[in-house]
Amino acid sequence: MFDHFPAEKAHRILESGPIVLVSTRGVDGQANLMTMGFHMMMQHEPALVGVIIGPWDHSHRALVETGECVLAVPTVELAETVVDIGNCSGDTMDKFQHFGLTAVAAETVGAPLVRECWANLECRISDSEWSSRYNLFVLEVQRIWIDNEKEEKRLIHHQGDGRFSVDGEQIDLHQRMVKWRYLM
Numbered sequence: 001m002f003d004h005f006p007a008e009k010a011h012r013i014l015e016s017g018p019i020v021l022v023s024t025r026g027v028d029g030q031a032n033l034m035t036m037g038f039h040m041m042m043q044h045e046p047a048l049v050g051v052i053i054g055p056w057d058h059s060h061r062a063l064v065e066t067g068e069c070v071l072a073v074p075t076v077e078l079a080e081t082v083v084d085i086g087n088c089s090g091d092t093m094d095k096f097q098h099f100g101l102t103a104v105a106a107e108t109v110g111a112p113l114v115r116e117c118w119a120n121l122e123c124r125i126s127d128s129e130w131s132s133r134y135n136l137f138v139l140e141v142q143r144i145w146i147d148n149e150k151e152e153k154r155l156i157h158h159q160g161d162g163r164f165s166v167d168g169e170q171i172d173l174h175q176r177m178v179k180w181r182y183l184m
Ligand SMILES: Cc1cc2nc3c(=O)[nH]c(=O)nc-3n(C[C@H](O)[C@H](O)[C@H](O)COP(=O)(O)O)c2cc1C
Pocket: 019, 032, 033, 034, 035, 036, 037, 038, 039, 052, 053, 054, 056, 057, 058, 059, 060, 082, 083, 084, 085, 086, 087, 088, 089, 090, 091, 158, 162
């Protein structure tokens, strides 16, 4: 039978999207990175992503000041770095330099891409109406960069408390998606 599981730990079950790095560049020109697990797709076109970024994060100020960020999607070999980036603050350090990551100029936003990540999504805030209540920002994706030469493509998914699952076998049920052909 089922056992009870604490309601406040819902994130351990539902937070299965890939962990991402949020790259920002403040008006002072300083680039920064934070780790983020709370995000969700909200719309196909234009592509909107809801992200939870709290005022406790140094990144919050740069995001609010500039309205821009990059969502960089790491693969499994960066897992330890990703956790460490989420356990220190850009207030006191240059995380790109400290973690040996390479900042690459983006095209549509001032925040840099992360060279070592498989995908980078340039984003601009589309709606911050819910930010004071839920720390929720709705981002519109402006441009996406994919590193097709990267051999490691397994993404990591935070299951809470520093535990992650790693992408495994894929099953292709594309042919059964008869109702949604226009979205593919
Ligand atoms: C696995 C993991 C997931 C996290 N997810 C979020 C998140 O979704 N939203 C958030 O505001 N902070 C999240 N954090 C916390 C920030 O990454 C952390 O506060 C970080 O130190 C912020 O860096 P900054 O102060 O340089 O911006 C997460 C941290 C870890 C380790």
